[in-house]
Amino acid sequence: MKSFFSxxxxxxxxxxxxxxxxHTQDSLEIRSIYDMSLLNGKSYEWLDYLSNEIGGRLSGxxxxxxxxxxxxxxxxxxxxxxxxxxxVMVPKWTRGERExxxxxxxxxxxxxxxxxxxxxxxxxxxxxxxxxxIEVQSLEQLKEYGREGIEGKIVFYNRPMRADLIHTxxxxxxxVDQRYLxxxxxxxxxxxxxxxxxxxxxxxxxxxxxxxxxxxLPVNKxxxxxxxxxxxxxxxxxxxxxxxxxxxxxxxxxxxxxxxQSYNVIGEITGSTYPDEIMVVGGHLDSWDLGDGSHxxxxxVVQSMEVLRLFKELNYKPKRTIRVVLFMxxxxxxxxxxxxxEVAKNKNENHVFGLESDSGGFTPRGFSIDANxxxxxxxxxxxxxxxxxxxxxxxxxxxxxxxxxxxDNNIVLAGLRPDSQRYFDYHHAANDTxxxxxxxxxxxxxxxxxxxxxxxxxHGLKTVNTENTxxxx
Amino acid sequence: MKSFFSxxxxxxxxxxxxxxxxHTQDSLEIRSIYDMSLLNGKSYEWLDYLSNEIGGRLSGxxxxxxxxxxxxxxxxxxxxxxxxxxxVMVPKWTRGERExxxxxxxxxxxxxxxxxxxxxxxxxxxxxxxxxxIEVQSLEQLKEYGREGIEGKIVFYNRPMRADLIHTxxxxxxxVDQRYLxxxxxxxxxxxxxxxxxxxxxxxxxxxxxxxxxxxLPVNKxxxxxxxxxxxxxxxxxxxxxxxxxxxxxxxxxxxxxxxQSYNVIGEITGSTYPDEIMVVGGHLDSWDLGDGSHxxxxxVVQSMEVLRLFKELNYKPKRTIRVVLFMxxxxxxxxxxxxxEVAKNKNENHVFGLESDSGGFTPRGFSIDANxxxxxxxxxxxxxxxxxxxxxxxxxxxxxxxxxxxDNNIVLAGLRPDSQRYFDYHHAANDTxxxxxxxxxxxxxxxxxxxxxxxxxHGLKTVNTENTxxxx
Numbered sequence: 048m049k050s051f052f053s054x055x056x057x058x059x060x061x062x063x064x065x066x067x068x069x070h071t072q073d074s075l076e077i078r079s080i081y082d083m084s085l086l087n088g089k090s091y092e093w094l095d096y097l098s099n100e101i102g103g104r105l106s107g108x109x110x111x112x113x114x115x116x117x118x119x120x121x122x123x124x125x126x127x128x129x130x131x132x133x134x135v136m137v138p139k140w141t142r143g144e145r146e147x148x149x150x151x152x153x154x155x156x157x158x159x160x161x162x163x164x165x166x167x168x169x170x171x172x173x174x175x176x177x178x179x180x181i182e183v184q185s186l187e188q189l190k191e192y193g194r195e196g197i198e199g200k201i202v203f204y205n206r207p208m209r210a211d212l213i214h215t216x217x218x219x220x221x222x223v224d225q226r227y228l229x230x231x232x233x234x235x236x237x238x239x240x241x242x243x244x245x246x247x248x249x250x251x252x253x254x255x256x257x258x259x260x261x262x263x264l265p266v267n268k269x270x271x272x273x274x275x276x277x278x279x280x281x282x283x284x285x286x287x288x289x290x291x292x293x294x295x296x297x298x299x300x301x302x303x304x305x306x307x308q309s310y311n312v313i314g315e316i317t318g319s320t321y322p323d324e325i326m327v328v329g330g331h332l333d334s335w336d337l338g339d340g341s342h343x344x345x346x347x348v349v350q351s352m353e354v355l356r357l358f359k360e361l362n363y364k365p366k367r368t369i370r371v372v373l374f375m376x377x378x379x380x381x382x383x384x385x386x387x388x389e390v391a392k393n394k395n396e397n398h399v400f401g402l403e404s405d406s407g408g409f410t411p412r413g414f415s416i417d418a419n420x421x422x423x424x425x426x427x428x429x430x431x432x433x434x435x436x437x438x439x440x441x442x443x444x445x446x447x448x449x450x451x452x453x454x455d456n457n458i459v460l461a462g463l464r465p466d467s468q469r470y471f472d473y474h475h476a477a478n479d480t481x482x483x484x485x486x487x488x489x490x491x492x493x494x495x496x497x498x499x500x501x502x503x504x505x506h507g508l509k510t511v512n513t514e515n516t517x518x519x520x
Numbered sequence: 521m522k523s524f525f526s527x528x529x530x531x532x533x534x535x536x537x538x539x540x541x542x543h544t545q546d547s548l549e550i551r552s553i554y555d556m557s558l559l560n561g562k563s564y565e566w567l568d569y570l571s572n573e574i575g576g577r578l579s580g581x582x583x584x585x586x587x588x589x590x591x592x593x594x595x596x597x598x599x600x601x602x603x604x605x606x607x608v609m610v611p612k613w614t615r616g617e618r619e620x621x622x623x624x625x626x627x628x629x630x631x632x633x634x635x636x637x638x639x640x641x642x643x644x645x646x647x648x649x650x651x652x653x654i655e656v657q658s659l660e661q662l663k664e665y666g667r668e669g670i671e672g673k674i675v676f677y678n679r680p681m682r683a684d685l686i687h688t689x690x691x692x693x694x695x696v697d698q699r700y701l702x703x704x705x706x707x708x709x710x711x712x713x714x715x716x717x718x719x720x721x722x723x724x725x726x727x728x729x730x731x732x733x734x735x736x737l738p739v740n741k742x743x744x745x746x747x748x749x750x751x752x753x754x755x756x757x758x759x760x761x762x763x764x765x766x767x768x769x770x771x772x773x774x775x776x777x778x779x780x781q782s783y784n785v786i787g788e789i790t791g792s793t794y795p796d797e798i799m800v801v802g803g804h805l806d807s808w809d810l811g812d813g814s815h816x817x818x819x820x821v822v823q824s825m826e827v828l829r830l831f832k833e834l835n836y837k838p839k840r841t842i843r844v845v846l847f848m849x850x851x852x853x854x855x856x857x858x859x860x861x862e863v864a865k866n867k868n869e870n871h872v873f874g875l876e877s878d879s880g881g882f883t884p885r886g887f888s889i890d891a892n893x894x895x896x897x898x899x900x901x902x903x904x905x906x907x908x909x910x911x912x913x914x915x916x917x918x919x920x921x922x923x924x925x926x927x928d929n930n931i932v933l934a935g936l937r938p939d940s941q942r943y944f945d946y947h948h949a950a951n952d953t954x955x956x957x958x959x960x961x962x963x964x965x966x967x968x969x970x971x972x973x974x975x976x977x978x979h980g981l982k983t984v985n986t987e988n989t990x991x992x993x
Contacts, residue, residue, distance in 0.1 A: 085683045210558045210960070213909050248960060410883075410939050412910065436686050437885065439912040466883050466939060468960045487683070487721060487941045 107139030143300030175298030198237030338479030346408025388452035403447025413440025580612030616773030671710030819881025861925035876920025886913025
């Protein structure tokens with residue numbers, strides 16, 4: 048018994064030393080990843096090109112195609128094992144001539160307001176739309192007014208993002224129904240147009256676009272929908288209190304075209320030991336057209352490319368296959384993410400991990416993780432390795448839109464969580480531009496992503512825990 | 521025995537319930553502090569005035585005096601128990617006409633470079649200083665060149681901030697000897713001037729000023745010292761490699777005047793239970809003159825004022841006396857901080873806690889804390905209360921320059937630690953302006969400070985632990 052005990056003690060010590068030495072090795076590897084990203088990073092230079100030489104990259108545009116070609120050619124320079132384009136048909140919506148809007152403040156008196164068409168909106172009639180305005184705070188409130196209160200009017204959705212929520216994405220989630228569903232709901236009551244307060248926590252003059260849906264609404268029932276800047280939303284709301292009969296005029300020239308050919312851009316380092324276990328890291332290549340899409344999601348694109356470049360530069364040979372996927376059409380269709388998952392399924396590929404960066408290029412704080420309890424516990428055991436880099440946020444939660452379609456019982460999905468306080472100042476607006484990105488913050492994000500990819504590659508992730516297998520995930 | 525055990529169990533449960541209910545009460549109070557700061561904060565409006573209506577507030581300037589009057593009058597509106605000015609004599613240094621510098625790149629060929637006088641520097645001779653340049657990476661390197669290598673030349677200190685350090689203040693600390701001591705050391709070898717690479721992690725065109733000292737150097741031995749922008753430091757260094765004999769010209773018109781009268785601005789809520797236990801929260805009212813001092817340290821000023829305003833708004837009546845102290849002359853003398861501690865000592869005041877915000881108005885991450893082990897452990901026990909606000913950094917370390925002179929064996933000192941990645945892009949430069957401050961980030965910082973002040977006030981801090989009392993602290 049005593050000898051068995053001694054044996055156990057020795058075994059335990061040996062395991063403990065191994066764990067310790069693994070930990071030290073991981074710690075050194077992660078330090079070298081951060082050093083390389085901060086001292087000799089490439090992400091900022093790539094983003095400069097993507098933002099300043101190409102610019103806004105709306106699906107189906109010439110800019111989106113340029114972005115495909117540029118990132119493919121940059122990935123080809125990295126010495127990866129494979130780089131390819133994955134064809135995907137994408138919707139093409141164009142804004143046309145810039146929108147114009149004013150409030151009729153009195154006879155012969157108008158005040159211009161800043162609006163932008165929501166992505167997917169129909170145009171106004173050629174002469175524009177002019178009507179009285181009814182302000183609501185929610186979709187539900189439409190019922191209160193009913194058809195008689197709404198018919199022939201423009202519905203103005205004015206529920207602001209909640210400033211008291213620390214996670215600004217939560218505040219966004221609490222408002223975005225107005226933008227996405229506002230037109231289809233208001234149309235049911237005979238509204239002639241929709242104006243939505245921009246999803247922006249700050250008071251400023253930038254209208255913020257974003258996707259919307261008409262659902263099953265027949266084409267002839269569709270009404271034009273625009274976002275209005277927070278400053279002008281405040282003005283309009285204030286004026287409505289003393290001048291209920293004021294009219295708003297807006298003119299938009301957007302158009303939905305036939306779907307066009309586009310591509311996901313994919314690069315791969317094939318795994319040395321488990322080539323069939325695939326780990327994906329990605330962001331989306333398309334952006335809205337108003338700014339240059341630096342934070343949304345140029346940052347995620349270049350950070351994902353940087354993960355593979357760092358591994359090559361550091362001569363790290365992953366055990367598992369590591370793919371960077373630059374998804375097309377996240378903003379208004381998710382066709383790229385859907386297509387990637389569809390092809391993966393058809394080829395019976397085994398995806399074990401997905402990591403997405405699509406929350407801006409700000410200082411990284413950690414990850415939200417979509418995993419079962421044992422997998423999550425394993426990731427939490429790595430948390431201390433991130434402490435020197437001030438990475439502290441490891442919480443269960445959503446990952447990212449583009450990797451979402453990969454979800455099954457086995458894969459672990461994660462999203463990089465940067466500081467979110469400034470994100471909605473720029474999100475989907477004309478001020479989402481390169482100068483809003485700080486080089487160090489961007490590089491820290493890339494290194495943080497590469498470090499998690501490294502750890503998953505080195506140690507793998509436990510497969511499903513039995514208690515969860517019977518539940519649909 | 522059994523009954524004693526039962527008794528202990530009951531006692532333990534009772535204590536545990538009390539602790540639990542304290543925790544819940546604290547948690548609710550902190551939530552209300554954050555809500556008030558984010559939904560109905562005043563810090564951003566104050567900062568707007570301080571930055572845009574007053575501007576850069578160098579000690580002894582008209583702007584500094586305006587800042588004293590403005591903040592005093594704003595504190596008076598809050599209904600505090602006392603508001604007063606504490607007189608302090610401060611140094612007065614003026615920049616004079618803007619600096620001018622060029623590199624003689626060839627016969628009749630020059631290239632202007634961006635420089636700014638270091639605070640406290642003497643002027644160049646009226647016609648400027650023109651001399652050959654010797655580049656060094658450290659003070660120690662002066663020895664290598666000796667008097668024969670340096671005499672009659674301009675010493676160019678070009679050691680950059682280390683980009684691989686995650687804590688940018690650490691990178692700053694590793695460079696700032698060049699700025700602070702560079703002139704006094706180079707003068708000993710007969711240099712005629714000093715040019716220091718700006719303490720800036722980014723490549724740009726802004727020179728960053730900051731304090732310097734001539735130490736014991738007699739007045740007639742003092743040489744002019746300037747900072748050069750990172751872009752121009754790179755250019756100069758590159759050119760020196762191929763053109764060792766190039767000359768640099770610079771002209772500066774700065775002047776040191778007699779000390780002038782100024783003030784610390786102080787406001788107080790007198791404690792209801794322990795009025796003699798004083799807790800200080802503060803930032804510094806003066807700033808450099810190039811920008812408007814929004815991050816350094818307008819942010820700390822308005823956040824400190826906001827702490828007291830939040831307590832008043834929330835009708836929170838502190839047990840201990842809570843003082844906001846807006847210190848004068850942190851940048852080039854620390855006279856305000858020194859005076860405050862001196863008066864406190866003379867009056868035999870019992871200061872139990874000091875909190876300073878002087879690291880920019882960015883998203884708060886936590887605190888560095890100067891305390892003994894038991895006090896630190898107590899603060900760590902509150903860490904979970906901050907988790908919903910993403911406040912995770914609680915480390916032993918320095919607190920702040922202005923509260924530093926209060927240090928004794930009893931007081932606990934702390935510094936707010938905001939995200940530091942962008943701070944040195946703006947620090948002491950012309951681009952430290954209001955537009956670089958995000959409203960939410962500023963407000964989150966104020967709420968984080970108020971929450972810690974609240975906890976210390978509610979629960980007190982353990983006095984010195986015995987093992988440390990014999991050691992000088």
